[in-house]
Amino acid sequence: MAADFAELGLSEPLLKAVAAKGYRTPSPIQRQCIPAVLEGHDVMAAAQTGTGKTAGFTLPLLERLRHGPHARGGVVRALVLTPTRELAAQVAENVVAYGRYLDLRSDVVFGGVSINPQIDRLRRGTDVLVATPGRLMDLQQQRALRLDQVEILVLDEADRMLDMGFIRDIRRILALLPERRQNLLFSATFSGEIRRLAHGLLHQPVQLQASPENGTAPLVEQVLHPCDMARKGDLLCHLIRSNDWRQVLVFSRTKHGANRMAERLEKEGLSAAAIHGNKSQGARTRALAGFKSGEVRVLVATDIAARGIDIHQLPQVVNLDLPNIAEDYVHRIGRTGRAGQNGHAISLVAAEEQELLRAIEKLTGTTLPRTVVPGFEPTVLTAPPLDLSGGRGRRGGPTRGGERSGEERRRRSPDAGARTGERRPAREGDRRERSRPRSR
Known part of the structure; x- marks a missing residue:
């Protein structure tokens, strides 16, 4: 060797x-x-x-x-x-x-x-x-x-x-x-x-x-914090402050959720920026550059926009929302624990996300360790799954998530794949950014 x-x-x-x-x-x-x-x-x-x-x-x-x-x-x-x-x-x-x-x-x-x-x-x-x-x-x-x-x-x-x-x-x-x-x-x-x-x-x-198929990065320590949906923003701010995290990548299920969380963090005095498909390329580039330089402490991203974030020693990744597609969890936490460095992946999970959690644990073959954060004990222990309809999943069935990893659903035309079974994206340029969400 x-x-x-x-x-x-x-x-x-x-x-x-x-x-x-x-x-x-x-x-x-x-x-x-x-x-x-x-x-x-x-x-x-x-x-x-x-x-x-x-x-x-x-x-x-x-x-x-x-x-x-x-x-x-x-x-x-x-x-x-x-x-x-x-x-x-x-x-x-x-x-x-x-x-x-x-x-x-x-x-x-x-x-x-x-x-x-x-x-x-x-x-x-x-x-x-x-x-x-x-x-x-x-x-x-x-x-x-x-x-x-x-x-x-x-x-x-x-x-x-x-x-x-x-x-x-x-x-x-x-x-x-x-x-x-x-x-x-x-x-x-x-x-x-x-x-x-x-x-x-x-x-x-x-x-x-290089690693077990569908497995998670071996150097990433994973933990799950049960939390009520309504208190996720509070818990995220608490974790950043109490642990003095200086650089953290936060995943949001939707573009609007990413915007709201970044605005909330800024109001809390934590420098933050959102990055997703509705942002101009210039805004996305500036946000990523600020995050890499340390000027931006928290980057809130959808799955698609986060692809290509390659920071040698990114210490923390937080799943504010669990992803719609289980494989995306593997991609998300792979942003940390890179090139031989240790990393931490924290998931804030509400009762409404139990179905998504089960899919992730089945895919990865692991049970995420649960740790309740004092002061943020969940009060909602069982709840119907989130109503996240509005697109079609990777395998052709309804998704269990809202924007399909951020903005993917928006990119498909209403008749995409109707005759061939394939899915057709819009172009990578500005036309894709302006395309409408498919209706059901």
């Missing part, structure tokens, strides 16, 4: 970049993935966020590209698809950091910002392009790039892309790629839908697993 990066087959420029990032010992997924990619294999990897998977595919991808001709005339040599803007930006930052000593050009494109500068940049060609599917299709339709010479395709967080309804865009993109290419697929969970996609995409893949 490789004890350091030098034993994995990477060249000196990449080893120098890794050292500049302060990394010495590869993570388990990196030890498995880097040699497999360097050998040219397709890869199917079960890797949660925080396991080092981005470096696991970025480093060998750059190593392979450095030996070929540079991209010219709109050509894309390696394509990395991600489900959200924040994750695309985060992956692109890693590509730049690891490729700093290589003569390779990289770029990132996503919606919510002007498309014209992206068109101008891409027409020169790019060795590594990180993109969200909707904006990539917009650019391709405007002939701003060529995908017929892609050598390596990476689908990052493929489970989330399918959950968000990107399957049609992904299939359109695949049809534009050359048949001979290397394919890398990363997913925190492997549903039947993901396995079907992998079967049609990957050729004799090397299968890697």
Whole structure:
């Protein structure tokens, strides 16, 4: 087993970049993935966020590209698809950091910002392009790039892309790629839908697993605080103050709930910001930058907007509301306990959320430890499940949650998948932000 990066087959420029990032010992997924990619294999990897998977595919991808001709005339040599803007930006930052000593050009494109500068940049060609599917299709339709010479395709967080309804865009993109290419697929969970996609995409893949499928990050200490629904905001403020938390990511089920909680925290004298799909891209970027710098103490986010939040030592994650989909719990708490650091995941759970809690504990195979906070003992011990109708779930049935991980439900047109059984997202750009919620 490789004890350091030098034993994995990477060249000196990449080893120098890794050292500049302060990394010495590869993570388990990196030890498995880097040699497999360097050998040219397709890869199917079960890797949660925080396991080092981005470096696991970025480093060998750059190593392979450095030996070929540079991209010219709109050509894309390696394509990395991600489900959200924040994750695309985060992956692109890693590509730049690891490729700093290589003569390779990289770029990132996503919606919510002007498309014209992206068109101008891409027409020169790019060795590594990180993109969200909707904006990539917009650019391709405007002939701003060529995908017929892609050598390596990476689908990052493929489970989330399918959950968000990107399957049609992904299939359109695949049809534009050359048949001979290397394919890398990363997913925190492997549903039947993901396995079907992998079967049609990957050729004799090397299968890697950095953690138990559907399991939670091993370095994350999890705890559940029973609490009445009406007192969740009070309890959150108490926990932040009594524990002197300086940096905490809070998950809200809805955009409106995130706004209300951020406003409440500000009134309590705790610097806070909300981040969700109704915020402009500029506002989302500023909120995330403030959170990373410490200017913002509490970031309240919906599931989608939180993708791509990569903070090396984020100590606390709080579930103000349990997620609608059990797998999202795994994604949420994976924001902490990253890269070998310990983390804490705290869930404030009301009687109305018992059905959601049972689904999470069944998926993860664990029973969350309960701790009642003195002064916040629940008075409502049994209650009907929350009425969270209004969308359709990942498996095609009604959800047990309101906004489907924040803003996902809003993105689907009323007839999405009516004939094919697939779900169709709106485009990644401004049109998606303005689309209406589907009616029932």
